[in-house]
Amino acid sequence: MADSTRSPARGKDRPGMIMAGEIAEQPEVMRRILDRAAPAVTATARAIADRNPRFVLLSARGTSDHAALYAKYLIEVELGLPCGLTSMSTTTAYGATPHLDDVLVITVSQSGGSPDLIGSTRVARQAGAITLAVTNNPDSPLAEASEFHLDLLAGPEKALPATKTYTAELLILYLFVAALGGIDATAAHRLPGLAEQVLARSDEVRELAGRYRFAERMVMTSRGYGYPTAKEGALKLMETSYIPALAYSGADLLHGPLAMVDNISPVIAIVTEGRGGNALQPVLDRLRGRGADLVVIGPRLQVRAASGGFAMPTTDVPESLQPLLEILPLQRLAWEIAMARGQNPDSPRAIAKVTETH
Known part of the structure; x- marks a missing residue:
């Protein structure tokens, strides 16, 4: 229960x-x-x-x-x-x-x-x-x-x-x-019904969050339509859990930042079903080759080939609409990690609802 x-x-x-x-x-x-x-x-x-x-x-x-x-x-x-x-x-x-x-x-x-x-x-x-x-x-x-x-x-x-x-x-x-x-x-x-399906799987996200409770840093990566999701997922982790989370396009990750990834560095990859996910495949192969703790938000086959993840119900969803579903488990993940670390994600320190930049 x-x-x-x-x-x-x-x-x-x-x-x-x-x-x-x-x-x-x-x-x-x-x-x-x-x-x-x-x-x-x-x-x-x-x-x-x-x-x-x-x-x-x-x-x-x-x-x-x-x-x-x-x-x-x-x-x-x-x-x-x-x-x-x-x-x-x-x-x-x-x-x-x-x-x-x-x-x-x-x-x-x-x-x-x-x-x-x-x-x-x-x-x-x-x-x-x-x-x-x-x-x-x-x-x-x-x-x-x-x-x-x-x-x-x-x-x-x-x-x-x-x-x-x-x-x-x-x-x-x-x-x-x-x-x-x-x-x-x-x-x-189709999005509202699929979103309900994703959000109903909170137990899966809670189990996934357990591996990040004591994380000191995280990396998120994707390509194409999934890249904004990687950036937003990283922001949610930083503002709720205070975990330094870096988001890179898969292409940019290979141009230097890959050097910081090792077998104790958590990496979350958002793998869209479509051209963006196909373009990310060489990056996933390189991450596995470095022994990264790789978690995938994406197709079931990609999740099975990783250390863990969350399989998305996006087989028949246009790639351009998948970001509306892929962010949902990441929002919940940020919430779960914040709660596990004793933080209050409703009111993170040092930020306001209306940020007055000039």
């Missing part, structure tokens, strides 16, 4: 229960987006498509930056548009004047309250850009500063580590890019 003190449904006043509850809400949030957000997303995408943007720039910080990186893959792979991640300090700190006619600038932020995101969006709009904000707060200063806005519909997120707003960002961005490119997005409707 499950320990009632570790269940999101009970003991909500206990440390960690807010984050656990918000992790559990994600299938419901996905359904809400699919049921209610589609008309607004489609209308916004059509209005922007009529402007024929020639380039896309993405602005974000923290967890939202990983959602923006996911959108970069989507835009470049699915639409063939050149896309980049902005350096906001070029305008907010250096006062540079960009030339952004016919450029779509998408700013992603849960709160919509960070001054540098607001300031850079205003500058982009003044410089001729088409500006779109993606936030969980339609009344935020960022939403007001942007020409277009998409609401995440995630509901209040009270735990400091972002969980449900992250997957909401991924889904909204997926639907927007699909609508922008006239791509069939019906596969997304």
Whole structure:
């Protein structure tokens, strides 16, 4: 029987229960987006498509930056548009004047309250850009500063580590890019049910967490659509458990950082089913050759060939949608490790819900 003190449904006043509850809400949030957000997303995408943007720039910080990186893959792979991640300090700190006619600038932020995101969006709009904000707060200063806005519909997120707003960002961005490119997005409707299946396997994640309770550092790696998941998984571990967790593209890992991996260095690989996972295979072979403690989040065959892992139900899921499921066991893993180490993942030290960078 499950320990009632570790269940999101009970003991909500206990440390960690807010984050656990918000992790559990994600299938419901996905359904809400699919049921209610589609008309607004489609209308916004059509209005922007009529402007024929020639380039896309993405602005974000923290967890939202990983959602923006996911959108970069989507835009470049699915639409063939050149896309980049902005350096906001070029305008907010250096006062540079960009030339952004016919450029779509998408700013992603849960709160919509960070001054540098607001300031850079205003500058982009003044410089001729088409500006779109993606936030969980339609009344935020960022939403007001942007020409277009998409609401995440995630509901209040009270735990400091972002969980449900992250997957909401991924889904909204997926639907927007699909609508922008006239791509069939019906596969997304399978996500809530699959997310429920993944989250129901908390005992597997708890068992996996036992091997990391005393970890001093960790490495996460992936390629393609899985790379933003590796970065977000590492962030969740650092902000909840205070474990130094480094995230590398598999290609970058081979260019030097592989030297720090040995038989006592935990490595978590996110292996998507598709081209990204195929591209990661040589990296997995090198890691096994170095005797790394390799755990895989991905296909069952890859999990069996590793030291352990979590088999994902993604056989018939498009590679571009798999990140919405792959992050779920990593969120829960971060929660389990934090609880095992006596930390309170609801309120990690030194961070705030709205981070005011300038």
